[in-house]
Amino acid sequence: MNVIDRDSLVGMVAGPLVWGAHFLTCYIAIAVACAFEFETGGPGEWGTVKTILLAVTGIALALIAVLILLAWHRWMQAGGFEKPRDSTQARHQFMAVGGLLLCFLSVVAVIYAAVPLFFLPACQ
Amino acid sequence: MTFRSARDLEEADRRDPGLRQLRSTWAPPKGFARLKEINNTFIGMLYVLTGIFFFVVAGILAALIRAQLAVPENDLISADWYNQIFTMHGTTMMFLFAVPMMEAIAIFVIPQLLGARDLPFPRVSAYGYWAYLLGGLMVLTSLLFKVAPDGGWFMYVPLTGPEYSPGYGPDFWLLGIGFIEVAAIAASIELIIGILKFRPPGMSMDRMPIFAWYMLVFGFMILLGFPPLVLGDILLEVERAFDWPFYDADRGGDPLLWQHLFWLFGHPEVYIIFLPGAGVLSTVIPVFARAPLAGYVWVVLAAVGTGFLSFGLWVHHMYTTGIPVMSLSFFSAASLAVAIPSGIQVFAWIATIWSGPGVLFRAPMLYALGAIFIFVAGGLTGVMVALVPVDFQVHDTYFVVAHFHYVLFGGAVMPVFAALHYWTPLVTGRLMSETLGRWSFGLIFLGFNVAFFPMHLTGLRGMPRRVYTYPADLGWDWLNMISSIGAYMVAAGVAVFLWDWLYWHRKHGQVAGYNPWNAGTLEWHSVTPSTNFSMRSVPIVSSTYPLWDEPELGDRVDRGEFYLPDSPDERRKTLRTGSVMGEPRQVIFLPHPAWSPIIAAIGTATFFGLAIFKLWWLCAAAALVIIIAGIIWMWDAEPLPAPNRYDVGRGETLPVHINGADTHGFWAMALLLIFDAAAFVSLIFSALFLWTVNRDLSPPVPEAEPGWALAAAGLAVLASVFFRLGAFANRRGSMIGLVLGPLAGLPAMFASGGALMGSLFDAGISPTENAFSAVYWTFAGWTGFHIGVGTIFIFYTLARALAGKVTPERRQSVMNVELFWHFTTGLALVSLIMIHLWPRVI
Numbered sequence: 001m002n003v004i005d006r007d008s009l010v011g012m013v014a015g016p017l018v019w020g021a022h023f024l025t026c027y028i029a030i031a032v033a034c035a036f037e038f039e040t041g042g043p044g045e046w047g048t049v050k051t052i053l054l055a056v057t058g059i060a061l062a063l064i065a066v067l068i069l070l071a072w073h074r075w076m077q078a079g080g081f082e083k084p085r086d087s088t089q090a091r092h093q094f095m096a097v098g099g100l101l102l103c104f105l106s107v108v109a110v111i112y113a114a115v116p117l118f119f120l121p122a123c124q
Numbered sequence: 125m126t127f128r129s130a131r132d133l134e135e136a137d138r139r140d141p142g143l144r145q146l147r148s149t150w151a152p153p154k155g156f157a158r159l160k161e162i163n164n165t166f167i168g169m170l171y172v173l174t175g176i177f178f179f180v181v182a183g184i185l186a187a188l189i190r191a192q193l194a195v196p197e198n199d200l201i202s203a204d205w206y207n208q209i210f211t212m213h214g215t216t217m218m219f220l221f222a223v224p225m226m227e228a229i230a231i232f233v234i235p236q237l238l239g240a241r242d243l244p245f246p247r248v249s250a251y252g253y254w255a256y257l258l259g260g261l262m263v264l265t266s267l268l269f270k271v272a273p274d275g276g277w278f279m280y281v282p283l284t285g286p287e288y289s290p291g292y293g294p295d296f297w298l299l300g301i302g303f304i305e306v307a308a309i310a311a312s313i314e315l316i317i318g319i320l321k322f323r324p325p326g327m328s329m330d331r332m333p334i335f336a337w338y339m340l341v342f343g344f345m346i347l348l349g350f351p352p353l354v355l356g357d358i359l360l361e362v363e364r365a366f367d368w369p370f371y372d373a374d375r376g377g378d379p380l381l382w383q384h385l386f387w388l389f390g391h392p393e394v395y396i397i398f399l400p401g402a403g404v405l406s407t408v409i410p411v412f413a414r415a416p417l418a419g420y421v422w423v424v425l426a427a428v429g430t431g432f433l434s435f436g437l438w439v440h441h442m443y444t445t446g447i448p449v450m451s452l453s454f455f456s457a458a459s460l461a462v463a464i465p466s467g468i469q470v471f472a473w474i475a476t477i478w479s480g481p482g483v484l485f486r487a488p489m490l491y492a493l494g495a496i497f498i499f500v501a502g503g504l505t506g507v508m509v510a511l512v513p514v515d516f517q518v519h520d521t522y523f524v525v526a527h528f529h530y531v532l533f534g535g536a537v538m539p540v541f542a543a544l545h546y547w548t549p550l551v552t553g554r555l556m557s558e559t560l561g562r563w564s565f566g567l568i569f570l571g572f573n574v575a576f577f578p579m580h581l582t583g584l585r586g587m588p589r590r591v592y593t594y595p596a597d598l599g600w601d602w603l604n605m606i607s608s609i610g611a612y613m614v615a616a617g618v619a620v621f622l623w624d625w626l627y628w629h630r631k632h633g634q635v636a637g638y639n640p641w642n643a644g645t646l647e648w649h650s651v652t653p654s655t656n657f658s659m660r661s662v663p664i665v666s667s668t669y670p671l672w673d674e675p676e677l678g679d680r681v682d683r684g685e686f687y688l689p690d691s692p693d694e695r696r697k698t699l700r701t702g703s704v705m706g707e708p709r710q711v712i713f714l715p716h717p718a719w720s721p722i723i724a725a726i727g728t729a730t731f732f733g734l735a736i737f738k739l740w741w742l743c744a745a746a747a748l749v750i751i752i753a754g755i756i757w758m759w760d761a762e763p764l765p766a767p768n769r770y771d772v773g774r775g776e777t778l779p780v781h782i783n784g785a786d787t788h789g790f791w792a793m794a795l796l797l798i799f800d801a802a803a804f805v806s807l808i809f810s811a812l813f814l815w816t817v818n819r820d821l822s823p824p825v826p827e828a829e830p831g832w833a834l835a836a837a838g839l840a841v842l843a844s845v846f847f848r849l850g851a852f853a854n855r856r857g858s859m860i861g862l863v864l865g866p867l868a869g870l871p872a873m874f875a876s877g878g879a880l881m882g883s884l885f886d887a888g889i890s891p892t893e894n895a896f897s898a899v900y901w902t903f904a905g906w907t908g909f910h911i912g913v914g915t916i917f918i919f920y921t922l923a924r925a926l927a928g929k930v931t932p933e934r935r936q937s938v939m940n941v942e943l944f945w946h947f948t949t950g951l952a953l954v955s956l957i958m959i960h961l962w963p964r965v966i
Contacts, residue, residue: 035815116450
């Protein structure tokens, strides 16, 4: 199955999958770092783990941005807001918009998860 | 000529041989043999009845709780009894009512919504149902003997561990509920494949009834959400029965591991219950608002998005357990993010109501509107408790009790009542009473708010959960009294509902006839009660609301203009279509009524029941019954008629038997293995978790001869290669190769499992020593269990081959077994890595 195929269900949920990967990475990184007292930085300064997690957040957002572009492209190909002429076009519009909206939700969820990195000490 | 009354149907039956054939093919067996019936309408109906039975039992327990708490220092119920009662109230509501009830409604209604004759695996549904009924009764029996579990519905260790709960209570819970999870897996696989592959032609993903979208997400959530609990259950039962110390802090275990595993399941569980409820609302509201659902794609986004985000919330049940505050914040963030899709949904419902010409306030709609009100109120307190500092304050108080009752009552109970009012005519052919419906709604809605709103205040005033009584004059007295009055109002409302549902409307209700609600979806295309085969012919669909957009569709379906309009061979069958586009691909010959599912279920129930009392030899006998019933069950799999084409009508023929990764059988095996893999990943998570929490104990390095581990790995791979060669030989038509491949693979796999255990013996690692060694042995046991099951599969395949049931054209069961076999090899390899490599690396 081609994941970026227009009719792929996996392609449709790619955004939330990126969120899931980002979320798990953050959770595991902090859990391991705090358990073994890796250098995590005190309040107000940046520690290694925090820096890594910010980078991971950047990568996750970049990935979702690519997915958004892909979905956007597929949506435009399917005529965008235009009223669909046939069932194939209607389906392509649906799959593209569905993927797009899920990507937007994932962007918000990834940013939410990254916010505490700026404000909180890692292990307390 | 849609059948507008039962008389039309009988008249048509006389003139129309196709309809007559369908009716006789799908007629259930008579008398006692009716229990053999596996058709989704019959099983769905029993399922719903059983779900309501457990709901009433749990409701009675709730009434006892409220009676005890009505006044301070009450001595109606002793502390010990009270613990059992509140534990069983939660357990019954969550495991025996909420999840199964949603499965029940879906099993009954999904095939009719999708124009399918039945679900893909009717015997699996039947097995699941009987397992659920017997397991549920087994768990409830413990109450009669006053040995019910009493550690709360989430069974926290160490309270439920061997030291503090030496009795049978937790075993009833662990084995009984563990058993019922079988029914949940069965239903989830059934629904996923049913929704993806058994839709009518033309129903592409963007035209699916919205309820089907919700149930699709529901299915996947069960598939990934239940495994952590299954694993947690197994670990706790093994700790209780054999003293393997997974949760014992003295030997490197950790009670928090249970909390993680439980809530890894428990939080998705909340949405597993809520999403079908939301699906009902998204179905009912458009009908009574007389307008299509506003923002279909947005609602799909909400369902899918909620499904994903719900897996990132589990730690918000554990804010006060001392996890680093940064980690808590991630979960707080996800808990706030999940409010977005939930909110979108609510706005879509409001927009639907807004866009219509006016709302018809019939009973299902009243319940739907009540559900929105209650759910939104619960959602708002949900956003409050998602915030870590607020939760610190209200944790384990009645505020939380109020919050989750609002969410669950609004998200699941009210929608279930809406669904029952809405869909009951499909079963009884009569509408439920509007007057009684208004009374029951009024009593339940008002009573619920009277009961649970004050609990917010009782909680803020500091009343803790799970106390069997409280002293007077703490400011809790009158609040509790009001809550109890409200609870009895709810009970009265439920009584009114039951009277109408079970008796009154069947005798005196208005005859529902054709499409009584003027709904747009396929289950209403003809006269009620609906037939066992759902549709006279399987239609071609061109919109989300086919009955609204093509008013003559029902006529054409009933005239038999579409696919499969007759059944001259008297075999039950349905269409399989493409997952995304819904084009016809195959005719599926469905099984006919049989005893094997119910016998297998009784065997399984006996197995789990005897395991509670540690009667292992009798357990083995029960396992044998399951295996024999299973083999009889599977023996007629893969029907291959000659020629392999079936005339589906409209001048088209479709294959009956095909092989490959696209078949529903292969998908079922793959989904089952995803479930299995998720449980195995939970075991890996457990190992890693124990490693992060143990400061002075690190995973012991098994100091064994490296030869053991290498031999185990090599032999496992070799077994897979042998099996591959056997399957390959079969494709080339070589019977000898087919027999020799698995026969050579089997000893290799046994030797591999033996070497894996040998490496642990050689290193002198005993499972009771510490938590890590227990985990190692669990890895080995997990692999060993799969080798055992794989062996049964191999002999089953060989028997089929000897009976001439495996040929190059008929190789699907070999493919399925092969998939399982490779999976087992994968388990062996990962287990070896976790036992021998991981402790050396860290």
